[in-house]
Every structure is written in structure tokens, then in C-alpha cells.
Amino acid sequence: MKQTLEFLETLRNSKEYAAVANVCVPDTTLDVLSYGADETIKPGSLVWVSLRGRKRQMLALVLEVHKNYPDRKLKPAALCETDYVFSKRYLETLNWCANYYMCSLGEALTACWPAELEKYLDNSAKIGSSKWLVASGELHKDVVLTNEQRYAVDILNEMLLGSGFRGALLHGVTGSGKTRVYLELTRKALDLGMKVLILVPEINLTPQTRKRFEDFLGMEIPILHSALGAKQKRETWKKLLTTCQILMGTRSAILAPFEPQLIIIDEEHDSSYKQQDPAPRYNVREMAFHIAHKYGALVVLGSATPCMETYSYAKSENLKLIEMKTRPGGLPLPKVTIVDMKEQRKKQDKDLMLSSVLRDALAKTVSSEKQAIILMNRRGYSTGRICEECGEPLECNDCKVQLVYHKQHGKLMCHYCGRLYPTAILCKCGSGKFVFLGNGIEKAEDEIKEWLPGAKILRLDSDTTGSLGATEKLLRAFRNKEANVLLGTQMVAKGHDFPDVSLVGVLSADIGSAVPDFRASERYFQLLTQVAGRAGRSTENAEVIIQTFCPENPVMQFAIKHNYSGFVNAELAERKEAVYPPFCKIAQIKMQSRDKEKLDAAAKKLVDILKPANHSPLSTLHSPLSILGPVEPFISIAQKMHRLCITVKSADSGILKKSIKNALEKADFKGVDVRVDRDA
Numbered sequence: 001m002k003q004t005l006e007f008l009e010t011l012r013n014s015k016e017y018a019a020v021a022n023v024c025v026p027d028t029t030l031d032v033l034s035y036g037a038d039e040t041i042k043p044g045s046l047v048w049v050s051l052r053g054r055k056r057q058m059l060a061l062v063l064e065v066h067k068n069y070p071d072r073k074l075k076p077a078a079l080c081e082t083d084y085v086f087s088k089r090y091l092e093t094l095n096w097c098a099n100y101y102m103c104s105l106g107e108a109l110t111a112c113w114p115a116e117l118e119k120y121l122d123n124s125a126k127i128g129s130s131k132w133l134v135a136s137g138e139l140h141k142d143v144v145l146t147n148e149q150r151y152a153v154d155i156l157n158e159m160l161l162g163s164g165f166r167g168a169l170l171h172g173v174t175g176s177g178k179t180r181v182y183l184e185l186t187r188k189a190l191d192l193g194m195k196v197l198i199l200v201p202e203i204n205l206t207p208q209t210r211k212r213f214e215d216f217l218g219m220e221i222p223i224l225h226s227a228l229g230a231k232q233k234r235e236t237w238k239k240l241l242t243t244c245q246i247l248m249g250t251r252s253a254i255l256a257p258f259e260p261q262l263i264i265i266d267e268e269h270d271s272s273y274k275q276q277d278p279a280p281r282y283n284v285r286e287m288a289f290h291i292a293h294k295y296g297a298l299v300v301l302g303s304a305t306p307c308m309e310t311y312s313y314a315k316s317e318n319l320k321l322i323e324m325k326t327r328p329g330g331l332p333l334p335k336v337t338i339v340d341m342k343e344q345r346k347k348q349d350k351d352l353m354l355s356s357v358l359r360d361a362l363a364k365t366v367s368s369e370k371q372a373i374i375l376m377n378r379r380g381y382s383t384g385r386i387c388e389e390c391g392e393p394l395e396c397n398d399c400k401v402q403l404v405y406h407k408q409h410g411k412l413m414c415h416y417c418g419r420l421y422p423t424a425i426l427c428k429c430g431s432g433k434f435v436f437l438g439n440g441i442e443k444a445e446d447e448i449k450e451w452l453p454g455a456k457i458l459r460l461d462s463d464t465t466g467s468l469g470a471t472e473k474l475l476r477a478f479r480n481k482e483a484n485v486l487l488g489t490q491m492v493a494k495g496h497d498f499p500d501v502s503l504v505g506v507l508s509a510d511i512g513s514a515v516p517d518f519r520a521s522e523r524y525f526q527l528l529t530q531v532a533g534r535a536g537r538s539t540e541n542a543e544v545i546i547q548t549f550c551p552e553n554p555v556m557q558f559a560i561k562h563n564y565s566g567f568v569n570a571e572l573a574e575r576k577e578a579v580y581p582p583f584c585k586i587a588q589i590k591m592q593s594r595d596k597e598k599l600d601a602a603a604k605k606l607v608d609i610l611k612p613a614n615h616s617p618l619s620t621l622h623s624p625l626s627i628l629g630p631v632e633p634f635i636s637i638a639q640k641m642h643r644l645c646i647t648v649k650s651a652d653s654g655i656l657k658k659s660i661k662n663a664l665e666k667a668d669f670k671g672v673d674v675r676v677d678r679d680a
Helices: 088-100 105-112 147-160 178-191 203-217 230-240 251-255 284-295 308-315 356-367 441-451 470-479 520-532 554-560 564-578 596-610 653-666
Strands: 019-024 033-037 046-049 058-066 165-172 196-199 246-249 262-266 297-303 320-324 335-340 371-376 384-387 404-406 411-413 420-422 434-437 457-460 485-488 501-507 543-548 585-593 625-631 641-650 673-678
Touching: 019 046, 019 105, 033 046, 033 058, 058 088, 088 105, 088 284, 105 251, 147 165, 147 178, 147 297, 147 320, 165 178, 165 284, 165 308, 178 196, 178 203, 178 262, 178 297, 196 251, 203 246, 203 470, 246 251, 251 284, 262 284, 284 297, 308 320, 308 564, 335 356, 335 554, 356 371, 356 441, 356 501, 356 543, 371 441, 371 520, 441 457, 441 485, 457 470, 501 520, 520 543, 520 554, 520 564, 543 554, 554 564, 585 596, 585 653, 596 625, 596 641, 596 653, 625 653, 641 653, 653 673
Parallel strands: 165 297, 165 320, 196 246, 196 262, 262 297, 335 543, 371 485, 371 501, 457 485, 501 543
Antiparallel strands: 019 033, 019 058, 046 058, 384 434, 404 411, 411 420, 585 641, 585 673, 625 641
């Protein structure tokens, strides 16, 4: 039970204890710490410990209990007042995560546990399995499966009965009915007594997906994601720690104390499945593969635009490839029209964002009581403020980033640190004369309102969805037809199913096409294909209008023709020539410091350690490692921190990890923050 801090800080000879407990403490960057243990403590137990520098006792996880007494005094660990014990599998997965993603056990555990976990450990109220919502005879009043859906369900049901690792890629065009396949497969798994984990890429997709699963299965499904309120989070964790059979969530749900035999990853291509900061910078797909390989499970990855690695695994038969090429009911994929804005601007006011083609189509959609989605992937009103005297753009004082004018705030904003500046702030040259250039989503909203005063518009971006539940409220309103135009950033392209959307418009479609990242083309193709797929999911004669200054862009041409195979063949050929995933394993070492000289010296030292006898030319892998950099990233200064990046490639995952860990242990990083990002 919980002891006083004074008791936990008492040092005793290690042999006075019944055993020694090796523990891991969250909210730290520490690995294993040793404490004295009594006979009630075992691996997986939760204990209270004292930690130097902390003014309160800390909840810790016991990794190991042994009798190899160290030749020093130890503080005691006190068993937490709960009878819950984390499984051996949970401890092993935690250790694998920290080891593979090269972070401390403390950092890995911080990602796995909610803050103040002790509040979710009250066992006084027992939680049973998920409640049935309707009688079993009322569960399955859905439409008949298509031939493609039936084929996919039969194959996956057969795989479900197997053992060891099983993996499948469900590659279906947008609107092909992949969710129905998930539903049938989940029902089968539950009937067999299996546990099921369903993952979605974004928090705002959980209400839509949860409702479909609950309506089909007739049972409540617990949800786990970072935006849950305290009460909801408590209920989910109480179910997780007792008899939960099914769980739905976003990225972090893969780290929950839940042991599924079926893992479904919907929209598996989405970059949200890759954790950025803080550590561990894990990839959900790789975590799922590890779990399935080690403990046996079926992993189903679904997407209309699979990521290159996943599709490559499927083509090499490491995953079963199941394709769905048509929409139910014979509905065609939407017609795509390209508007060349170079020509269009000769015919209309250059300040207008919407072409006459899109304006007319939008007016027709609104008047016919249908719905439209407009993608404008730039926040704010104007994307830059230019000085009329010196011609320089105004940048954030703390970041090497242009400030964006936000009409909503009436201020200039840095999108990296969030700092706000007065609109009329003087340029560094001292001039107060300036012009705003570039268009953002706020300007598009004003233009649509002026053109169609009767239109009911909802704007979906991070400026309108900052409060808890705001995104769900906006999407629900659009689904209930309280608005006929949904204007948004890339958030609108993520797997939403709105039956009455007959028009999708893409403004400034060239945004994102020239980002200096080897995945840029892939993400650009995925964005265009996914947003186009929101149209015509239940209606014919749907249309997609894409406005661009570069209609000949080959990636765009593949996207407008719904030609995934053509794109992937071209992209894989380029990746192979330059040796990028899936043709190698990759990691980025991201370094930052306020002191540029220290940063440069540390980066040079790190590269010097990595290179000897291991280095190969940039575009080959004849030797174990290929090293690129150090180079400045696209944003070279953020929050007053100078930044450098080193990219390390290898054909062997083990060599990659061992080489980086060895180099990090030898180099001096005092005053320099170093982060390792595997599968970047």
C-alpha cells in the first residue's frame, strides 16, 4: 500500500530485503532502477518508489525480481494498492519498443501509461465485458456483400484460424467497402473468443467508425485516444484492466495493456500512425508486426493508397494481397477535372482563389441540396507578409519561418512555436510598409461566403478544432446536413464517409508537391487520391475539380486517373535507384542546440564515428552503412534551437541500430539534444 515519502526514502542494506526489484519509472529518461522488495512484489507489479529530485512518490512498474543483491544500500519499493499485475507479454513488448526505437524504458513507459495511472486502478467497481446494445437477432441488417467483399471476408476468416504471424493488405479503391469487411471479420473473431484491436488514424474518425461497429456488432466498444475526458479515460482503462474483448483507438492504443489476436489498421498509409515527438518514435505498423510475429496474430492493413513499404511487403508475398477494385452497387469513381490556373488567371481576377469552373460547380451543388468538400491545405488568411522597402518576408524571431496572417486572431502567427505578433509590427529594416501575399483557408472561406451568401459553410482546421470535442461536433453537423460546404485542410481527406457529397474541390493543389523529403511524392499522391475519394460514395455523377499551376505533374496525373499501380511502379523505381525504403532500413538522427558551434562539433564527431569502415557511397549499400549529412533540415531554426539532421541507411536493421547506439555512446552531446527517429 501507499507509504509516506519518508518511509520510501529510507536506505537499508540490500540483504535486509526479501528480494531486489528492478523497476521502470515513467516521466523520466531512465532505464532500470533497483529497489528493495518484499515477498508480495513480482514482475508486472505496480509499486511506489522514491526518486532523487522528485518531491512526491512515483508509481513504477516492476520488470524483474531477483536475489542478486548489490553491494550498496537500497530504498524500499511499496506495493501499490491494486491487485492488477501487468503480463509478461506487456513487459517484453515495452522492452522491445525501447530497444528498437532507441529510447529509455522510462520514455517508453511514459507513452504507454496515462498520466496518474493510479486513478484508474480502483477495483471496487468491477467492469465486465462490453454490453450488448440490441438483441442478437437485430444485429446484421446490412446490405448483401459484394463479390469482392465476400472473397475478402472468406480469405481473412481462413487466415484468422491460422497460427503464428499472419498479415494481409486489403487494397481497395476509396468507397469499395473495406469497413464492411472489417465488420464481418471482427464479428467472426469475437465469436471465436478472440480479442480485437481496431486502429484509426485520427481522433475525429473514431465517432463515425465506432458507431458503424457498434451498430453492426450490437455492443459497446471502448475507445482509447488522447482527447478523451477524464471520465471516459477512466472507464476505458478499467475495462482494459479487467475483461475487455474489443478496443478501438488511435496510434497510442497499440501500446495499451491489451493482447489482441486480430489487429485491424484502417487507412494504414496515414502518417498519423508514426509517432514524432516525444520518444519512443514508434510506427504502429512495425509494432503490430512485432506483436504478431512474437505472439501470433492476424494483422489486416487497409487502404486505397498503401504506403510503399506495405505494398512492397505484399508484392513480395510477406503479406497476403487482397484487392477490391470497384465500389458497391456499381457506382463509378468520381470524374476528375483539372483546372490549369495559369490559363484561368488570364480569364478572371488574379486575386480570386476559386476558378469559374469550381464556383459554378459549387453553386450547382448547393442549389441541388447536395454537399461539397473543399480542400485548402494552408491555415490562416495570407501565408506571408512582405516588406515593401527591402522585399524581405517577416519571420518569427525564434524560428526561421515566415509568419502567417490569421484573420481569426487579427495577428501574425508562427506555425512552429505558436507565437503571435501584431499585424503592423515593423520590419527588421525599420519600415512599416508591407503587403500580404499568398492565400490561406480563411481567405477561401470569405470568398465562398461572398460568392454564395446562402451557403452554410463549416471550416475544419486546427484553428477551429482546438477545444475538446470541437472536431466531432463539426463533422457531426456536416453529416447531419446542417451545412452544405465543408472547407478544410488535409483533415477533410482522412477516411470520412459522407453519403451526400457529390463535389470535391482542391484549391492550390500544388502545395506539398515539392517538399524536400523522399516520401513527398507518396504523400502528395495519397492526399489527392484520398480527398477525391470523399465524393460519390453513395451517389452517381460525382465530380472532383483540382486547381493547379502544374497540371503536367506526373504524380497528379496518376492520382486523377486513380492509377495506383502506375504511381507505385514509378515511385519504387526511383526509390530503388536512390536506395530508400523499402529497399533499405533508415533512421534519422535529429540534433538541436542553442549553440551552433557545439551543434556543428557534435554532429561532425557523430559522423566521424559512424563512417570508418562502415560507410558507402550515397546511392549504394555495398558496405553496412550509408550516411547522409549532417545537413540543415527544411526549418533550420525552431524555438531558438539550431537544427541538423544525419540520415543513416542500411540493408540490415540490426547493423543500423548497433552502429547508431555505439556512436551515441562515444560522442559528447553536452548542450546538444539528440533524437533518433527510426523508419522516419
